[in-house]
Amino acid sequence: MTHADDPRSAPPIRWGILGPGGIANTFAAAVNHHTRAQLVAVGSRSRDRAERFATHHGVPTTHNGYDALVRDPQVDAIYVASPHSEHREHALLAIAAGKHVLVEKAFTRNEAEAQEVVDAARAAGVFVMEAMWTRFLPHVVALREVLARGEIGEVVSLIADHGQAFGHMPTTHRLHNPDLAGGALLDLGVYPVSFAHDLLGVPDTVQATGSLTPTGVDGQLSIALGYGDRVQASLHTTLWARTATTAVIGGTEGRIEIADSFYRPTSFTVIRNDGARWTYDMPVDGGFQYQAAEVAHRVTQGETESPRITLEHTLEVMRTMDEIRRQVGVVYPGE
Numbered sequence: 160m161t162h163a164d165d166p167r168s169a170p171p172i173r174w175g176i177l178g179p180g181g182i183a184n185t186f187a188a189a190v191n192h193h194t195r196a197q198l199v200a201v202g203s204r205s206r207d208r209a210e211r212f213a214t215h216h217g218v219p220t221t222h223n224g225y226d227a228l229v230r231d232p233q234v235d236a237i238y239v240a241s242p243h244s245e246h247r248e249h250a251l252l253a254i255a256a257g258k259h260v261l262v263e264k265a266f267t268r269n270e271a272e273a274q275e276v277v278d279a280a281r282a283a284g285v286f287v288m289e290a291m292w293t294r295f296l297p298h299v300v301a302l303r304e305v306l307a308r309g310e311i312g313e314v315v316s317l318i319a320d321h322g323q324a325f326g327h328m329p330t331t332h333r334l335h336n337p338d339l340a341g342g343a344l345l346d347l348g349v350y351p352v353s354f355a356h357d358l359l360g361v362p363d364t365v366q367a368t369g370s371l372t373p374t375g376v377d378g379q380l381s382i383a384l385g386y387g388d389r390v391q392a393s394l395h396t397t398l399w400a401r402t403a404t405t406a407v408i409g410g411t412e413g414r415i416e417i418a419d420s421f422y423r424p425t426s427f428t429v430i431r432n433d434g435a436r437w438t439y440d441m442p443v444d445g446g447f448q449y450q451a452a453e454v455a456h457r458v459t460q461g462e463t464e465s466p467r468i469t470l471e472h473t474l475e476v477m478r479t480m481d482e483i484r485r486q487v488g489v490v491y492p493g494e
């Protein structure tokens with residue numbers, strides 16, 4: 160794997176934050192507390208929000224609007240933390256200004272938009288990565304080593320789910336709002352889908368059944384992915400219930416059970432068919448620092464993609480999610 164080592168060993172690049180909302184706060188705290196990188200600027204559609212964020216996180220420069228942020232010569236890399244509907248436009252803005260970009264998940268609304276961003280990044284020669292932070296977490300690094308050593312034999316099944324009780328949120332909230340590309344899949348389901356792609360690759364078959372919210376986005380989905388003759392992934396996501404959020408990887412010689420919140424820092428247990436079992440449990444504060452460190456390493460080495468989540472890999476995940484949405488009938492305005 161790449162850099163599960165201390166994120167403080169990553170080079171001190173200079174970040175600009177685009178869209179100082181909920182997740183940008185988490186990212187900023189992780190960068191400040193767990194890396195040597197600097198938060199040098201923040202851009203917001205509201206001067207007040209930019210200033211409050213800057214004060215809270217000790218960011219020296221605020222920009223009124225995103226254009227000024229991406230043109231700021233102090234900034235090496237932009238963290239795009241806007242709603243899904245805006246990712247394409249904001250990533251393209253940063254790329255056009257010659258900046259490296261970390262784009263929050265889901266990367267864009269669909270594969271076509273993702274392809275536009277990928278093409279622009281390749282043409283400009285800048286680094287772009289989807290902020291699928293799970294890939295870089297220590298427990299996932301350790302888990303992939305267990306699989307590579309063959310400790311559970313040949314993997315034949317993955318069961319993973321991510322549900323949160325977000326049903327009470329107003330219909331205008333980005334989670335329920337089709338204009339902001341809401342729905343369970345792009346927000347929560349992207350984790351099990353991306354995890355399945357990470358462990359099992361591109362599925363040969365995709366089958367989804369789901370229920371929509373009154374606003375017309377996916378409220379809940381059950382997804383079956385098929386690979387070859389006998390490998391399958393069973394995935395679930397919902398906006399209406401706080402589910403177990405666990406994952407189980409089934410192999411011919413044992414299984415791995417990943418604890419609650421499989422997608423964030425957590426523990427896992429290897430349970431072999433011969434009775435042997437052991438648990439990996441190394442507490443991690445935060446978690447976003449690992450993906451931030453990955454960007455810093457790659458950018459400093461002049462690379463334009465992360466081998467742990469290549470742009471092709473992001474396109475593949477978007478293609479699977481497009482197919483899931485097609486089957487349950489979720490179309491965003493203007494798609």
Ligand SMILES: NC(=O)c1ccc[n+]([C@@H]2O[C@H](COP(=O)([O-])OP(=O)(O)OC[C@H]3O[C@@H](n4cnc5c(N)ncnc54)[C@H](OP(=O)(O)O)[C@@H]3O)[C@@H](O)[C@H]2O)c1
Nearest residue numbers: 178179180181182183203204208240241242243263264265
């Ligand atoms: N990795 C994770 O664990 C995690 C967790 C939650 C969310 N996310 C992802 O992070 C992204 C943002 O989610 P969030 O929960 O942080 O959202 P949020 O709290 O609503 O913040 C989004 C920010 O985007 C900016 N923005 C730009 N255009 C906008 C528009 N048309 N409508 C609304 N806001 C707009 C706003 O900043 P200004 O108006 O101040 O510029 C706003 O503060 C999503 O892609 C989401 O999936 C990731």
